[in-house]
Amino acid sequence: MAIGVPAELARRRNRVFRPRDLGDIYAHPRAEVARLANAGAVRRLANGYYALVPQQRWGDHTWSPDLNAVAMGVGQADYGVDSVALMGLSAARIHGAIPRALATAVVAAPKQRPPLIVDRGAVVFVARVVSTLDVERTRTELTDGWVTTVEQTIIDLAHRPTLGGITELDAHEAIRAMTTQADWTLVKELATRSHRPSALRTALEIADA
Known part of the structure; x- marks a missing residue:
């Protein structure tokens, strides 16, 4: 699935992030995070917090971390x-x-x-x-x-x-x-x-x- 997750995001040690953490990757982080969430590559955890979905589960909106x-x-x-x-x-x-x-x-x-x-x-x-x-x-x-x-x-x-x-x-x-x-x-x-x-x-x- 060609979702377009940048390598800098995929390699993050902590897979939980805030959109403002991605300012060095994206010019408009919130819009890009929303796109990735719609594609099933990241999951919204709470207001302002997201988790990167494991690559083998991209597109699966039922995935939820512990x-x-x-x-x-x-x-x-x-x-x-x-x-x-x-x-x-x-x-x-x-x-x-x-x-x-x-x-x-x-x-x-x-x-x-x-x-x-x-x-x-x-x-x-x-x-x-x-x-x-x-x-x-x-x-x-x-x-x-x-x-x-x-x-x-x-x-x-x-x-x-x-x-x-x-x-x-x-x-x-x-x-x-x-x-x-x-x-x-x-x-x-x-x-x-x-x-x-x-x-x-x-x-x-x-x-x-």
Whole structure:
């Protein structure tokens, strides 16, 4: 299918973009993005945000990316790769502790902002300094980036179990599912470093249950 996606766009590390990001490619980015969306080469995620459709799915208007991938991609588009990380329930999902897809994704970012409603749910932004978190690399279908480690995720879920709209019971089940993966010496170190003794007590109680 001759859709005419320029190589500079096709090679983007982050496949989520804003029309203004393409000013060095197009003289009229919004018009060109609208053309690509009509052709099925990009998908509108929310007002001002688009994702490049995988080439093998060009023309397929039913394609929709994973919500956690969208959260990471949007965060990187706005703040840069090293300033955002999937956390909380999204990190638990990445680590296999939440088996079902959720309608909310949580991403650490430099500042708090209202949730972004996208076609598969909502992206919740939490003001955290990513360099102070324990993170590791992960790959999504839209971009590569940071996710909090199992140990950091346990502390975060114990501290704010309902962040993103899950129940406290679900958060505790996710912590329990990560119990055998965790380095509990590191969990204790992270809790001490972030001054969250009550979160550590909660996590230890859940792990011992």
